Amino acid sequence: MEAASSLRFRNALVFLRHQLRSSYAYRPRHQQQCRTNVNSSDPPVKKNFASDCMAKFINHGIGDMKNIIEPTPGLLETLEERGFMGQFHGNREEFTKLTDGEVIHIYAGADATASSLHLGHLMVLMPMIHCMLHGHRISLLVGIATARIGDPSGRLTEREGMKDRQLGERTFRYGTDITLQLSLLLKNAINYARQRGYEEPKIGRRHIRSNLEWHRNVSIIDFMQIVGHRSRIGEMMLRKSVSERLKSEDGLSFSEFSYQLIQAMDYWHLFSNLGVRLQIGGSDQWGNITAGCDLINRMVNEARWIEEQPTPSLIKNMAKPYGLTVPLLTTASGKKFSKTSGGGNIWISANKTPPFSLYQYLLNRPDDAMEQWLKYFTLLPIPKIEEIMEEQKEHPERRPAQKKLAYEVVDLLHGPIVAKKCVETTAVFFGQTDEEDGLAKRERKLQQGLQKSDIEGVSSKPFWEPVVADEVLGKPLEKVMVAGGVAPSNGQARTLLKSGAVSIGPNLRQVKYADGEKEILTMDDLIDANILLMKVGKNKLHVMRMETPETVERAREEKADPERALDNKHEVRKQTVRQRRSARKKEKKAATALRKTNRESAKRTSRSLLIEKTIASKQIMDEKAFGSLLQKALNRAQKKKK
Incomplete structure (x- = not known):
C-alpha cells in the first residue's frame, strides 16, 4: 500500500x-x-x-x-x-x-x-x-x-x-x-x-x-x-x-x-x-x-x-x-555577522582570509560560544561534542573546544592538509601544541630559521603591512613598530620592548630593552630579504613587507579596500571607435602571422621527419646513430611543448 x-x-x-x-x-x-x-x-x-x-x-x-x-x-x-x-x-x-x-x-x-x-x-x-x-x-x-x-x-x-x-x-x-x-x-x-x-x-x-x-x-x-x-x-x-x-x-x-x-x-x-x-x-x-x-x-x-x-x-x-x-551569526556586539559588520575580515576564500588567520580567529573565540559553534560548523556527533565540552570544563587552560573547532572548520573549508599545516604553524609561532615533543620540534625549527614557505598562508597580500624599506631598515625597533602598525606610539612600543613581549626575525628571537638601550633593524632580521615577522605577546603576529616608495602607495590601497582595488584593476579602459577598429586589425594581423608561422614550422618538421624516415629505412643503424635519431625526436617534442 x-x-x-x-x-x-x-x-x-x-x-x-x-x-x-x-x-x-x-x-x-x-x-x-x-x-x-x-x-x-x-x-x-x-x-x-x-x-x-x-x-x-x-x-x-x-x-x-x-x-x-x-x-x-x-x-x-x-x-x-x-x-x-x-x-x-x-x-x-x-x-x-x-x-x-x-x-x-x-x-x-x-x-x-x-x-x-x-x-x-x-x-x-x-x-x-x-x-x-x-x-x-x-x-x-x-x-x-x-x-x-x-x-x-x-x-x-x-x-x-x-x-x-x-x-x-x-x-x-x-x-x-x-x-x-x-x-x-x-x-x-x-x-x-x-x-x-x-x-x-x-x-x-x-x-x-x-x-x-x-x-x-x-x-x-x-x-x-x-x-x-x-x-x-x-x-x-x-x-x-x-x-x-x-x-x-x-x-x-x-x-x-x-x-x-x-x-x-x-x-x-x-x-x-x-x-x-x-x-x-x-x-x-x-x-x-x-x-x-x-x-x-x-x-x-x-x-x-x-x-x-x-x-x-x-x-x-x-x-x-x-x-x-x-539564526543569524552575530558579532560580540550582537550585530549581524556580515561583510560590513564583522564578517568582512573572515572570508571563506583563502585568497581573502588565509586559512591560518581563520584558524587563529576560531582559536580565540570565547568559551561560552564553543558548544553552539561546534554544533553549527562541524559534523561531529552530538555525543562527541558533549565529551569535548566536558574536557573543556575540566581543563579550560588547554582550550580543547577551540582547537577542535578551528581544526574542523579549516578542514571543512580548505581540506585536512591545510588544517594540519595550521596546527603545525601555530605550534611554531606560539608554542601551542599537544604533542609530547612539540616544543622540542619548535626549538629545532627556530634554530634553523623560518623561511618564506613557513609563513605562506599566514598573511596574503592585503594583510601584509606595507612599509617603505628605506624608512625602517637601520632605524630603532620602536619606530619600525609604529610604521608597521604594531604600536600606536614610540612610548608604547618601548614599553612592549622593555617587557620582553616582542620577538622578531627568522629565529623569533626575544627582544628585551634595558634602560637607555636601543636596537636597530638590520637585514639579518628579515626573511628572504623583504619580510619582517614580529610576534607580540602570546598570540599576536604581525607581518611587514618591504616596499619601494613607488609601490607602497598601491599596496596600502589594496590593504585598505581589496575589493575596490580589484575593481580598479579590472576597470575597462574607454576607447573610441577608431581605436577599437585599429586594435581589431592588429589582432587579426597578429593571428594571421601566427597561423603562417605555425604552417611553415609544421612543413619543416614534416620534411625533416620524412628525410629521417628515408635514411632509417635504407641503412642499418648502430646504437650511436639510433641514439642520435632518438635525441632529435626528443628535442622536437620539447620545442613543441614550449
Missing part, C-alpha cells in the same frame, strides 16, 4: 512539473517564450530577446551522485538539535513525514555582492550540507541578477555602488568567483563527511545555478504579468525588511521594494522546473521566503486544470511550498 502511494506521489510530481514548467529558460534564444498564466490554454507569446553583453549565464554543475530513492530519516530532528531551526513556513508534521519518506529538492541562495562568501554564510550552507547528507537534492543559487537590485533585509541604508556603471560587470565577476568557491566547498564537504563516517552512496545530488539564467530572458512586462498581478501591496508593506527601512531617514527605493518579488520569482522558477519544495535562508530572509511561498500558492490555486485531474488533492498536496529560516 505504501509503495503504491509513493508511486502515485511521484507520478503526481512528474505531472505537476510538466504542467507548471516555465518555458522561458530552456528554449533557444530565438524561440524564447514566457508563460504568464498557468490557466491559459493559448500557446505562450513568442519573444525574441536582444543579445546581451553577458555571453553566458553561470551554471557550473559539479556532478550528480547516484539517484537516492530513500532518504535518511530525521532531517528536521538533526537541524533542530544543532540549533538551525528558526521560523518554519508550512505544516511541520506533514513536512517531517515528507522528508522521512521522500527525497525532496531544497535550495538556498546568496547574492553576488562581494567576491567571496564570509563565515556568516556557513549558517545557511551547513544546513544545506546536512540536507545533502540525508540524501536530499540541493541547489545553491548564486544571485547575480538579484545582486544588481540590492536586498534591503537587515539594512538601514542602500548598498553602495548600486548606481555604478560597472555594477553588471562586477556582479558577474563576483558570481563566477562565488560559483567556483561553492563548487570547491561542496567537494571538500563530501570528503570531510566521508572521513567522519558518512556513507557516500547515501549522499544526495547537488548542483549550483545562477538566477541570471532566467531573469535575463524576462522583460519588465512579463515580470509584472507573472508576479505583479499576484502580489498585494499591503502584505509587502507589512514585511519587516520594508517597514523598518520606511522608518529610516534614507527611506526605501522602488528597486529594493521590489526585491522580494524578484526572489519570489526565483522560488517559483525552481519549484516549477526542478520541483524545489523548501527554501532555507537567514532569519532576515523570512519576508522574502514567505513572498515566494505565497506566489507559488496563488499560481497553483489559479490552475483550473488541477481540478480536472483524477487526484486533485494529491497534486495540490505535492504543490505545497515550505520555508525555513536559520
Whole structure:
C-alpha cells in the first residue's frame, strides 16, 4: 500500500512539473517564450530577446551522485538539535513525514555582492550540507541578477555602488568567483563527511545555478504579468525588511521594494522546473521566503486544470511550498555577522582570509560560544561534542573546544592538509601544541630559521603591512613598530620592548630593552630579504613587507579596500571607435602571422621527419646513430611543448 502511494506521489510530481514548467529558460534564444498564466490554454507569446553583453549565464554543475530513492530519516530532528531551526513556513508534521519518506529538492541562495562568501554564510550552507547528507537534492543559487537590485533585509541604508556603471560587470565577476568557491566547498564537504563516517552512496545530488539564467530572458512586462498581478501591496508593506527601512531617514527605493518579488520569482522558477519544495535562508530572509511561498500558492490555486485531474488533492498536496529560516551569526556586539559588520575580515576564500588567520580567529573565540559553534560548523556527533565540552570544563587552560573547532572548520573549508599545516604553524609561532615533543620540534625549527614557505598562508597580500624599506631598515625597533602598525606610539612600543613581549626575525628571537638601550633593524632580521615577522605577546603576529616608495602607495590601497582595488584593476579602459577598429586589425594581423608561422614550422618538421624516415629505412643503424635519431625526436617534442 505504501509503495503504491509513493508511486502515485511521484507520478503526481512528474505531472505537476510538466504542467507548471516555465518555458522561458530552456528554449533557444530565438524561440524564447514566457508563460504568464498557468490557466491559459493559448500557446505562450513568442519573444525574441536582444543579445546581451553577458555571453553566458553561470551554471557550473559539479556532478550528480547516484539517484537516492530513500532518504535518511530525521532531517528536521538533526537541524533542530544543532540549533538551525528558526521560523518554519508550512505544516511541520506533514513536512517531517515528507522528508522521512521522500527525497525532496531544497535550495538556498546568496547574492553576488562581494567576491567571496564570509563565515556568516556557513549558517545557511551547513544546513544545506546536512540536507545533502540525508540524501536530499540541493541547489545553491548564486544571485547575480538579484545582486544588481540590492536586498534591503537587515539594512538601514542602500548598498553602495548600486548606481555604478560597472555594477553588471562586477556582479558577474563576483558570481563566477562565488560559483567556483561553492563548487570547491561542496567537494571538500563530501570528503570531510566521508572521513567522519558518512556513507557516500547515501549522499544526495547537488548542483549550483545562477538566477541570471532566467531573469535575463524576462522583460519588465512579463515580470509584472507573472508576479505583479499576484502580489498585494499591503502584505509587502507589512514585511519587516520594508517597514523598518520606511522608518529610516534614507527611506526605501522602488528597486529594493521590489526585491522580494524578484526572489519570489526565483522560488517559483525552481519549484516549477526542478520541483524545489523548501527554501532555507537567514532569519532576515523570512519576508522574502514567505513572498515566494505565497506566489507559488496563488499560481497553483489559479490552475483550473488541477481540478480536472483524477487526484486533485494529491497534486495540490505535492504543490505545497515550505520555508525555513536559520539564526543569524552575530558579532560580540550582537550585530549581524556580515561583510560590513564583522564578517568582512573572515572570508571563506583563502585568497581573502588565509586559512591560518581563520584558524587563529576560531582559536580565540570565547568559551561560552564553543558548544553552539561546534554544533553549527562541524559534523561531529552530538555525543562527541558533549565529551569535548566536558574536557573543556575540566581543563579550560588547554582550550580543547577551540582547537577542535578551528581544526574542523579549516578542514571543512580548505581540506585536512591545510588544517594540519595550521596546527603545525601555530605550534611554531606560539608554542601551542599537544604533542609530547612539540616544543622540542619548535626549538629545532627556530634554530634553523623560518623561511618564506613557513609563513605562506599566514598573511596574503592585503594583510601584509606595507612599509617603505628605506624608512625602517637601520632605524630603532620602536619606530619600525609604529610604521608597521604594531604600536600606536614610540612610548608604547618601548614599553612592549622593555617587557620582553616582542620577538622578531627568522629565529623569533626575544627582544628585551634595558634602560637607555636601543636596537636597530638590520637585514639579518628579515626573511628572504623583504619580510619582517614580529610576534607580540602570546598570540599576536604581525607581518611587514618591504616596499619601494613607488609601490607602497598601491599596496596600502589594496590593504585598505581589496575589493575596490580589484575593481580598479579590472576597470575597462574607454576607447573610441577608431581605436577599437585599429586594435581589431592588429589582432587579426597578429593571428594571421601566427597561423603562417605555425604552417611553415609544421612543413619543416614534416620534411625533416620524412628525410629521417628515408635514411632509417635504407641503412642499418648502430646504437650511436639510433641514439642520435632518438635525441632529435626528443628535442622536437620539447620545442613543441614550449
